[in-house]
Amino acid sequence: MDSKQATVRFSAFGALGDAEMLLLRDLAGPVRRLSRGDIIRGEGDATTRLYLLRSGWTASSIAVGGGGRQMIKVHVPGDMLGTPGLAMQRAPDTITALTDVALSIIELPALGRLFVETPRLAALLFLISQEERVMLMDRVATLGRADAMVRLVALVLDLHRRWLRNDPAAGLVLPLPLTQRAIADLAGLTPVHVSRVLGRLRGEGLLSWTGQEVTIHDLPALCDLVALPSRDLQADAAWIPPSAPPNRDRYPRSDGA
Amino acid sequence: MDSKQATVRFSAFGALGDAEMLLLRDLAGPVRRLSRGDIIRGEGDATTRLYLLRSGWTASSIAVGGGGRQMIKVHVPGDMLGTPGLAMQRAPDTITALTDVALSIIELPALGRLFVETPRLAALLFLISQEERVMLMDRVATLGRADAMVRLVALVLDLHRRWLRNDPAAGLVLPLPLTQRAIADLAGLTPVHVSRVLGRLRGEGLLSWTGQEVTIHDLPALCDLVALPSRDLQADAAWIPPSAPPNRDRYPRSDGA
DNA sequence: CGACTTCTTGAGGAGACTCAAGGGTGGTGG
C-alpha cells in the first residue's frame, strides 16, 4: 500500500515501465517520521530537497502580514512535497505535519537523473505539476468568487476526491484531522464564521464535520452547490515519450561529463 | 526581441546550450495573429496544443456559476499558454486576447521530443511550471487574506515585475490594457468596488490607472502595503542536467521504437 | 448621430469580521 501510493500520482497519466519503476524506487531516500505539529520545512529555508508523503496528512501554508496565514493545500499520501520551491532560492511555503507522518526524502541529484535517464518519468512528473496548477487555479476561482458555504463544500469535495484515489473503497466518511482554525486558514475565513457555516451545513443535513472526520450525507446536493466541472485527468497522452529501454547510462550523469 | 522573449523564461533558471537553442527554436511552429477579444482556446476544448505568446497580452479565466468568471492570470510575451490543460482531457480555462496578439503554436509531439532529446530543457520547463505554481500560491494567499486595496496593489506589482523581465529599461509606467471589469475579475471583486478603490489609490498619490496604462507613483509604499516576500528565482541549480552533446538521436524519437 | 460600453458616484443591504463570554475536552502536574 505504501509503495502503491508512491506511484499512484504518476501512473494516473500513463503506465510505468520497468526502468521507470526502478528509478522511481531509487528516487526516494530514507524514510523520516515526524509528529503532529512538527514543521517539515519552513518559509525561507533552502530548497535542497523534496519529500514524498508516505502516510499521514501535511499542509502547506504561507504567512501573511499581521500574524495570519493562508493555507494553500492539504496533502494526502502519495503527494510530493516542496516541488514549487525548486524554482526559488528560498522556500515560499511552510510545510507542517497535521498528523504523525512518514515521508521519504528525495535529494535533488536524483531528480536530475530522472530527467536524463527516464524522460517518460520526467514527462509524467511534469504532468503532475500541471495537475497541481489546475487545482490551484480552481482554488483561485473559489476564493475569488464563492461565498463561505461554497468554499467549505468545495474543500470537502476536493479532499474526498483525492482521498478516493488512494483508497477507492472509501465511502462517504473521510478522516480529516483539521481544527476549525485550520479550516478557516484554508478557506480564507475566520474560525468563528467557519463554526457558524458548518453548523448550517449540519442543520441542513448536507454533511457533518466532527474534529476528526467528515461524513457526506448528500453528495449530489453538494456537487450541485459547488458547480465546478469534473476535471478528468488525461490518461496516456500520445505525446509522452515511451518507456526507455532498460539499460542505463545512455546519457552522461549530471556529475560526470 | 521576439526570439529573446521566447527564451527569457527558460534562461532565468540556467544557460541554454546550442542543442537547446536549436530545439527551442524548432519547438515553436507557425505564428498566428489574433485580434483583441478573440478566444484563443475555450474551456472544455481539447488540449492538443500549446501556445507561446510572442507579442500582446492574453488572459486565462475560469467561468463560475451564474455568469461570473474568475480571471486566473494575465500573460505577457514569453509566457507559454495552455500548459496546465495538458493534465486534463478538456481545457480547464479560457484563454482570450486582451490586445491584438501574435502567438506561436506548439504541437505536442514537439514537446515529447523536448523531453527525450534535451533533458536540460525539460528540467528548465519543469522549473517554469514550478514558478507558475508559486505565483498561483501567492494569488491564493492574496485572495484568501487581503482586502480590496491590497489585492489591487499586489496585482499591479506582480505585473510590473513580470513586465520588467521582458523590458528591463521600462520604468514606473507600464501598459496594462484591462477594463475595470477585467480588473474586477482578476481581483475577485466587483467593477463598482474596483472603481472606488482605484479612486482612493489615486487620491492618496500611490498610483494612477487609466484605461490603458498604470503609473506607479510610490513604489516603496506599495511594496510595504502588500508585504509579500520577494521570491528570488533559483538561477542555475546544481541538480539540473548539463547541456546535451550537440548530436541528436541518442534516444529513439517518440514515433519509432 | 445614435448605440454601446466604460467609468463614476450614491444609497441601502448582506455577508463576514471583531470582540467577547461560556462550555467542552485533553493533557499535565501536583
Next chain:
DNA sequence: CCACCACCCTTGAGTCTCCTCAAGAAGTCG
C-alpha cells in the same frame, strides 16, 4: 485522582467591508 490549564468549539452583539441596484457622464465605434 483530581485540579488546573490550554485549546477548541459555539453563540451573541455590533461593525465594517464589499455587494447590489441604480442613474448619469464620458468615451468609442459604426
